[in-house]
Every structure is written in structure tokens, then in C-alpha cells.
Amino acid sequence: MTAVVETAFDTRAFRQALGQFPTGVCIVTAKVEGEPLGMTVSSFNSLSLAPPLILFSIDRKAASLPLWMKAEAYAVNVLAENQKDLSNRFARSLANKWEATSYSDGFMGVPLLPGVIAVFECAAYARHDGGDHMLFIAEVKRFRDHGDRQPLVFGKGRYAALQPTEFAAPLWPLDIHY
Template identity: 60%
Template sequence: MDPREMRQALGQFPTGVCVVTCRGDGEDCGMTMSSFNSLSLDPPLVLFSVDKRALSLPHWEQAKGFAINILSDNQQAISNRFARAGSNKWEGTHFHRGFAEAPVLAGVAAVFECRPWATHDGGDHILFIVEVIEMRSTPDRRPLVFSKGRYAKLEQTQDVAPWPLAIHY
């Protein structure tokens, strides 16, 4: 299977954009990711993945906590900054320390502070399953979206009925 064709097909599925951060081995790490996903409500688990070739992988594996920063639609520059390897990502970046000293970025739409739960091999990536221990959201901020290789913004559409709190199959 051609990886470019797979990436193009996956681009048909819009995703949110987040910067996952941690403090591992005494160093702050942060990476733009679209591989974030919910996993379980009880216990509250989410997941993200890190490329096995990432030079920062040992820091991620040693981290005691993570902050999953869901970017607002006005934070494209932050997404771009943390998408690059080797750049000085933290210069001029406003944040405070969260659980286990993980950097929590300012101005995000939501943040999930997490502790490690499990890791698994995922082909060319390592899957990090993490337990949410605290979360905050700012409902008046719209999330940054990525689709077809570019950023997008959500538009208001007609009102729809809210999802039920419990879904039974």
C-alpha cells in the first residue's frame, strides 16, 4: 500500500489539532498531533501516538504526566511551531505547569491532564494510553481543525439534538 495514498485518504477524515506536552528526563517536550482520540469513559482514558523515529521518544516514555492541549482555531502558529522537529518550540510560548510538570498551553479550547496507563506497539508508532485525571474546556473557543492537508474552521450549522448521556446498544 502506498503511504501517500493512505495519507490522502485519511485526510478525508477531519480531525482536531492538539499539542501534547510532557516533562521527561528534565526536559519539556511538545508535539503537534492529530492522533489523539478518546478511548474509555470508565476509567477515563484517551490515547495518542508518537513516531518511533522521534528523537524525543525516550522523554515521552519516561514522562510521569502529559497535557493534551486542544488548540483553538486562532492557534495555527502554535500548531506549526510544535509540528517542527528541532526548533525552539518553547521560546515565546505561554504556559503554566500542570500535573507532573507537563506544560499546559495558554488560550487552548480544552486541556486534558493525564498520567500514563499503558503503551503498545503500533507499527511505526508507539501508542500511549493515558488516564485523564483533570480536564478543563472553554466552550466559547472553537477548536482548530485539520482536513485534506490544511487547517479549517468550524462553522455554525443548524441546531441538532444533543447526544444522549448514555448510549445503549
Template identity: 45%
Template sequence: MTPAPAQARTPTFSSLEFRAALGMFATGVTIVTARGPDGAPVGLTANSFNSVSLTPPLVLWSLSRRAGSMAAFSAGSHYAINILAADQHALAERFASKAVDRFAGVAWHEGTAGAPVIDGAVAVFECFNRSRYDEGDHVIFVGEVERCAHRAGAQPLIFHGGRYYTELPL
């Protein structure tokens, strides 16, 4: 029996090859929102969302350490994960842009703990900022879901291979 290696082998692929391979995994699209230290709403597009546990209800998402909103998400006690509907692809692009007022003209309301909830989302998870883990060039956020809601029958926005799609039944 061969002993397990003490660390991972050096990758034999480039960052571009890794990114292209990751793009083959179709995901939903979210906008994660919170309040900054000054109370202003902050938000960003993320597709790094996943469920963790049913009991207690936990979800996760990740954020680049270089993100301008890192301080707001790290220090804040709550955030909302808004799963976008198929007709909200313009919002996904807006919240992924850097030089825009992301909330200008966007319909939203305050969630139970203050985080912005995007109107029209197919599902929303309002979370207590339970824990954070530093891994590589990102921070993994684990949220304990305090409230969730969804719109039955709504079409979610899907991202695959650098493009947006809608759900098509087989």
C-alpha cells in the same frame, strides 16, 4: 463458510494513497507536552487523539518511533494533551517543526503533575502515562486522565486534507 485469514492481505495501495485517504478524516489538533529527563519541556503537534473510556477516564494518542521526543514520553510519568483553539494554528505549525525552540515565547503554565499546559487551549487533559503499545511504526500511548478542563464556546482548530480550518455550524 470461508475461514478467516490468518493475517491481513498485502495492501494494493501506496503509502501516499493511504496518507491522502487518511487526510479525508477531519480531526482536532493537539499539542502533547511533557517534561524531559532533564526537566525541560517537550512537546509536539499530534492529531492522533481519541477517547477510549469514561470509567476510568482514558484517552489515547500515537507517536512515531523515530520521534526525537520518544524517550521523554516513554519514560515520563505524566503528559498533557492540549486541544488547540482556532487562533492557535501558528502553534500547531511551530510544534510540528523540527529546528525550532518550540516553547520560546509560548504562554504556558505547569500542570498539576508538571506537564506544560498551553494557555488558550480549548481543552486540556492532564494524564498519567498508563500504558504503551507498539504497533507498526508508531507507539500508542494510553493516558489515564487525572484532570481536565475546557473553555465553553471556544472554537477548536480542525485539520483536514493538509489544511487548517475552524468549526462552521451546519
């Protein structure tokens, strides 16, 4: 089915169309006032290589946003395909997300989750208005990459796994920009 949608925006259709763009799933963590903070996000993206910057956005309606605004450091924990339950736990508002969740302390005491496929430990760099979200830009201070694990994917409003195909040969680094 092909849907052509023009303004005035149908927000539901807009969300659905945006959901055609698949992403990985991350839990962004921080420690604020001695308490661990964590939130499932799909808005993580790379931004800059030099300086090494990444970004993510948080809904202005998120109960924990005032705490995120105070955070001076974050970790972006990129989830593996077997971490759907963890993703769901950290996507629930105000639930005790950290009960029975093991973690270690990273850069500036930020919680690091085990079993992830990559982690980026960051210092806060900038925050910008992003409409009904706040855009967080962070500078990567150190990172770890567990390349042998497979990522959890989110697209079309549901979780998925990467399906290797014949055009998925390791082409990196590409000789084109990006």
C-alpha cells in the same frame, strides 16, 4: 473524483485517504528530566469513560520519542482555531519549540498552554506497539473545558475551522451509543 485503491498499498494514497477523516489539533506536553516537551498531534482520541482514558500516537522517527517513553504524565492541549501558529511551531522537529511560549505548570509539573479550548491532564497508563508509531494510552486525572472557544480542525492535509450548519444543533448527549 472517486479513487479505488487496493493493495499493495500506495502509502501516499493511503495517507491521503486517511486525511479525509478530519480531526482536531492538539499539542501534547510533558516534562522529562526537568525539560518541557511538546508535540503537535492529530492522533488524539477518546478511549474509555471508566476508567477515563485517552490515546495518542507518536512516530517512531520522532527525535523526541525516547523522552516521551520516559514521561510519567502528559497534558493534551486541544487547540483553538486561532492557534495555528502554535500548532506549526510544535510540529517542527528539533526547533526550539518553547522559546517565547508561555505556559503554566499542571499535574506533575507538565506544561499547560494558554488559550486552548480544552486540556486533559493525564498519568501515563500504557504504551503499545503501533507499527511505525508508538501508541500512548493515558488516564485523565483532571480536565478543563472552555466551551465558548472554537476548535482548530485538520483535514484533507490542511487546517480548517468548524462551519456551523443547521444539523449542528446541540444534540449531546446522543441517545445512541457514542
